[in-house]
Amino acid sequence: MNTLDDLLAEGVRDRGVLVRVDLNVPLDGDRITDDGRIRAALPTIQALSEAGARVVLTAHLGRPKGGPDPKYSLAPVAARLSELLSAPVRVVQLADGPPQMSPGEVVLVENIRFDPRETSKDEAERGALADELAALVGGRDGGGAFVSDGFGVVHRKQASVYDVAKRLPAYAGGLVLSEVEVLRRLTGSPERPYAVVLGGSKVSDKLAVIDALLPRVDALLVGGGMCFTFLAAQGYGVGKSLLETDQIGTCRTLLESGKIVLPTDVVVADAFAADAATQTVAVDAIPDGWLGLDIGPASVAAFAEVLGRAKTVFWNGPMGVFEMAPFAEGTRGVAQAIIDAPAFSVVGGGDSAAAVRALGLAEDGFSHISTGGGASLEFLEGKDLPGVAILES
Ligand code: 3PG
Numbered sequence: 001m002n003t004l005d006d007l008l009a010e011g012v013r014d015r016g017v018l019v020r021v022d023l024n025v026p027l028d029g030d031r032i033t034d035d036g037r038i039r040a041a042l043p044t045i046q047a048l049s050e051a052g053a054r055v056v057l058t059a060h061l062g063r064p065k066g067g068p069d070p071k072y073s074l075a076p077v078a079a080r081l082s083e084l085l086s087a088p089v090r091v092v093q094l095a096d097g098p099p100q101m102s103p104g105e106v107v108l109v110e111n112i113r114f115d116p117r118e119t120s121k122d123e124a125e126r127g128a129l130a131d132e133l134a135a136l137v138g139g140r141d142g143g144g145a146f147v148s149d150g151f152g153v154v155h156r157k158q159a160s161v162y163d164v165a166k167r168l169p170a171y172a173g174g175l176v177l178s179e180v181e182v183l184r185r186l187t188g189s190p191e192r193p194y195a196v197v198l199g200g201s202k203v204s205d206k207l208a209v210i211d212a213l214l215p216r217v218d219a220l221l222v223g224g225g226m227c228f229t230f231l232a233a234q235g236y237g238v239g240k241s242l243l244e245t246d247q248i249g250t251c252r253t254l255l256e257s258g259k260i261v262l263p264t265d266v267v268v269a270d271a272f273a274a275d276a277a278t279q280t281v282a283v284d285a286i287p288d289g290w291l292g293l294d295i296g297p298a299s300v301a302a303f304a305e306v307l308g309r310a311k312t313v314f315w316n317g318p319m320g321v322f323e324m325a326p327f328a329e330g331t332r333g334v335a336q337a338i339i340d341a342p343a344f345s346v347v348g349g350g351d352s353a354a355a356v357r358a359l360g361l362a363e364d365g366f367s368h369i370s371t372g373g374g375a376s377l378e379f380l381e382g383k384d385l386p387g388v389a390i391l392e393s
């Protein structure tokens with residue numbers, strides 16, 4: 001793989017460099033609630049800008065339905081980026097063609113998913129968009145280059161991630177390189193015991209990764225909404241908790257591995273609301289009509305015991321609805337147990353990483369916090385990530 005350092009060694013003064021970054025941050029209106037991904041993108045942007053490149057950033061926000069939608073404008077992201085860089089960052093439109101820029105300047109192309117060709121399954125459509133993106137930095141003949149640094153999107157075969165890398169000399173940015181290096185430690189021969197903590201709402205989303213991980217891990221701790229389908233597979237009533245009835249059989253089979261550790265108690269509520277009535281009950285005593293929204297303290301203690309012995313830990317997905325204070329303690333407790341464990345620890349993903357920061361936990365308590373949720377899971381599943389593979393070809 002050619003890397004950002006190779007590009008900097010070639011020299012970028014007054015060259016156009018297109019950089020794919022993942023700036024898909026959570027927003028509340030136009031207020032950014034977690035800027036972790038923006039901060040993670042800074043080193044590459046700064047290095048290129050300081051070296052005198054004309055830096056054209058391309059990124060997406062959310063999943064707009066194939067057309068411009070002000071709700072998904074990158075304007076608030078450009079404003080935050082500008083604060084962090086202490087330099088203006090203009091939002092430019094793809095349709096306006098190559099922007100006038102001075103050396104070291106940074107601009108951000110408006111949400112690339114406003115163009116339906118970005119996510120098209122048709123290679124020619126994506127290719128046409130990739131040509132336009134390459135032209136923003138002068139194309140191959142005009143000295144343009146592409147730096148791929150949006151780790152959170154490398155599992156997407158999309159124009160700004162994949163196709164453009166065939167049209168310009170392409171380099172892996174520092175974030176992509178470090179993420180891949182860390183995840184390779186997990187898929188290689190991780191130090192044992194190796195424990196994985198999975199949460200989040202749906203078992204069906206995580207089946208592929210559970211299948212891939214079970215033969216490799218020593219323990220798989222399951223919390224979050226998805227634990228209720230496993231509890232149902234063990235024969236417990238789960239009240240009104242999240243349940244994927246069509247996955248109960250699969251969960252029963254997975255439980256035969258003997259490696260899956262489930263909660264023993266849960267926090268249940270009479271409604272999905274921060275001010276609902278709540279109680280902590282054993283998993284064999286979930287009252288009818290109540291729904292489980294967090295794992296309980298006995299479960300946290302049991303998970304912490306396993307984590308305390310682990311030498312390698314990967315965590316993806318919150319243990320409960322941590323955005324509401326009464327259901328945040330499971331996630332907080334498990335995160336703290338990972339911080340306290342003498343292990344190489346990796347937090348996978350957008351949501352889990354945001355949870356760490358929202359709960360005020362020390363980010364440096366983990367060995368690595370990935371910026372990619374889906375991307376890190378697909379990496380651990382052993383899938384080829386198109387955005388990485390194209391850099392290696
Ligand atoms: C993410 O938030 O997971 C990445 O930015 C990718 O976004 P996507 O899942 O909409 O492709």
Ligand code: MG
Pocket residue numbers: 350373374
């Ligand atoms: Mg995602």
